[in-house]
Amino acid sequence: MAKLDSKIPEGPIENKWSNYKSKQNLVNPANKRKLDIIVVGTGLAGASAAASLAEMGFKVKAFCYQDSPRRAHSIAAQGGINAAKNYPNDGDSVYRLFYDTVKGGDYRSREANVYRLAEVSNNIIDQCVAQGVPFAREYGGMLDNRSFGGALVSRTFYARGQTGQQLLLGAYQAQSRQTKLGNIEMYPREEVMNVVIIDEKARGVIVRDAITGKTKRYSAHAVVLATGGYGNVFFLSTMAMGSNVSAAWQAYKKGASFGNPSFVQIHPTCIPVHGEFQSKLTLMSESLRNDGRIWVPLHKEDAIRIQKGEIKPADIAEEGRDYYLERRYPAFGNLVPRDVASRAAKERCDAGFGVGTTGLAVFLDFKDAIERLGKDTIEAKYGNLFQMYEKISDENPYQTPMMIYPAIHYAMGGLWVDYELQTTIPGLFAIGEANFSDHGANRLGASALMQGLADGYFVLPYTIQNYLADEINTPRFPTDGEEFDKAEAETKEILGKLMAIQGKRSVDTFHKLLGKIMWENVGMARNKENLEKAILEIQKLRKEFWSDLFIPGKPEDLNPELQKATRVADFFELGELMARDALNREESCGGHFREEFQTKEGEALRNDKDFAYVAAWDFKGVDKAPVMTKEALKFEAIELKQRNYK
């Protein structure tokens, strides 16, 4: 059983990071040149880490499954990035950002990590502006801010509705500069299939070249996984089609603990599901909740008539509308955190007040904002989102309210890491969404971009040196050792097995069925009975997958079906672990809502006495139950309280 040492530095919370930095080991410039680092994934975390490490002098090998590093799914983040700049003079501070993030995460994150995140948040904004990120500005030339859920201040910096794109391009450009200088070797369309461990340390990876289909080996002194989240286990999500858990999952199977796998975020404002053929869900940025008001009909008869298309939303008078978030949470109103907003939408729809043809949607209405601010202002703020909505739904949101419904969006859970962002395998680091650490049981809006870039620009480049300082005498090593042979053979065996099944059903058929089990039982509302049922159903479906899957074509070729199959094979195992984790956690917190544990008002009922811990799971075999170790969460700077957004 892995022993979990979180390595939280000594001292009061506001001094921990500076204490760490002043005492940690560093690597001198001459030695940096002799050390190789593999970075898997080129999203905000991966690209910023690769660029920063290369600038410092390390030799980096970067991998992505996409055709270009610029396409990683961070690019789709819309709304913004938080920082404690306090430019609006509205009372923000590092402590307040830290406090809001811990509270928003429903007290299931590690205090010291979150404080450090808030501490470096301001550096990120400075860095991005210096790179030429065109953040929104006011007429005086200063940076503009807006509000996001779970905060009473405006601390979100943004670039229209394309903040993720602009931040990623900043990091991608920094990475491109280092690629040109020869400090980064970039390998696009190469998907990491296995992690190579030598003498208990991560020393390399096995990849599959998507074009040739051949497996390849790469070695390094340390491996960094920046592979993003695993929302695609639900099939329908706001993730990119290729987003996957495979590299992180192989690390788990090699001994890395997996933290809080059941903590996934369900985003309240996505375009609702409309058909069986649907391949993905599209997010409508949380920033829309600054100006949009969420409502459903107050009377069930009206809801039914709307569902049947007999009346339009405009036909319902003001007194016939239920602005349920404003009603239930007057202090935060439409800007309650995502988990709260999602559950409130589900509650109204389950009670029969939903709209849209399926009854699984609520209105997000801009009428008041357009009247107050004018159409031009709304267009300047949200134009691209409105356009995106209209293209998908064929309805004009300037004239009629948007229809939205919650969808899977983000994974708070991920590989367990200590304060140094190192997993339980020495030399294997996990950054960004791929790790579990900073968001607890629920992430606040505009904090994913903050965390990805904090890890990549300002945390990992320090902490990885504390590990590499002991590696300066390890020469570059070849990839023909027995550990590489073994790891490549394992990967080839899996690829061979998948191709050899030659059954009848396609990968997507299985993936959709898995997604349905996950959404119905391990989604927005969970209970013991359904979770136990889900585990059995997943196991059964996994067996069918391994006996009835059909992949056309050849393995050594560009074969998207084989690529999908390797990912879905891992999703089956992950899905089961998520259900087990959700079953173990007999409390409700953040995005994890167990129906058995709620207050009379239907709010999440946490159990701090028994569950104020990180559940870190260790792999024991595909058909064996995993073993869970607890990392107790100690709250020294913040008092544990029931979350209240009223």
Added chain:
Amino acid sequence: MDLKLKIWRQKSASARGQFVNYEITDISPDSSFLEMLDVLNETLIKSGEEPVVYDHDCREGICGTCGVYVNGRPHGPDDLITACQLHMRKFNDGDTIVIEPWRARAFPVIKDLTVDRSAFDKLIQESGYVSVNTGNAPDANSTPIKKEKADLAMDAAACIGCGACVAACKNASAMLFVSAKVSHLALLPQGKIEAKNRASKMVAMMDALGFGNCTNTGACEAECPKGIKLTNISRLNREYYISALS
């Protein structure tokens, strides 16, 4: 909807390609164009055939991965969208739809509708950045930037690198792509310092990579899913001449 499809199939970069006809039935007008291709691929897989290989990822019009000619137009018959944002309601029952990969010397076909656009990465590697190391930044508000300039920079920075501009151009020129990056950075004080050098290096690399010349037809602007304007090309030309003269 029932549709006839003519799709370019090509086994590998070196193999000869050809159009193959398919028929597809019962497509929902609310499905996206790529979801229609998914349905076709499911049918092909069921009959033991290899599915049509095409690049796609985010399916919300921002990653820039997807991109094919649909009836001769990059990203198909709608404005300001990528192929993944094209919906079948733009077509009529019984239509024939012709689907081809980008055709440009600098974007060789890899398989079926998938092409190699790594030339775009090489262009960005050629000075398409501000040379600033991590940790080297002053306070973000220490340099005020006029809102109008920041907005123009954002307009240019909205490029998603899909390659539709190259595909639309009869010369397969990458002028709109390069000019968008040069403009984005030249408009901001942070990028202005290296602006001249950037323009000349990126233009030279564009030639070296086999992209054609710009003859100002404006096809690129017409097909750009993000509405990148030709004025960026004027700005690139200005930066280029300044660099050539100084």
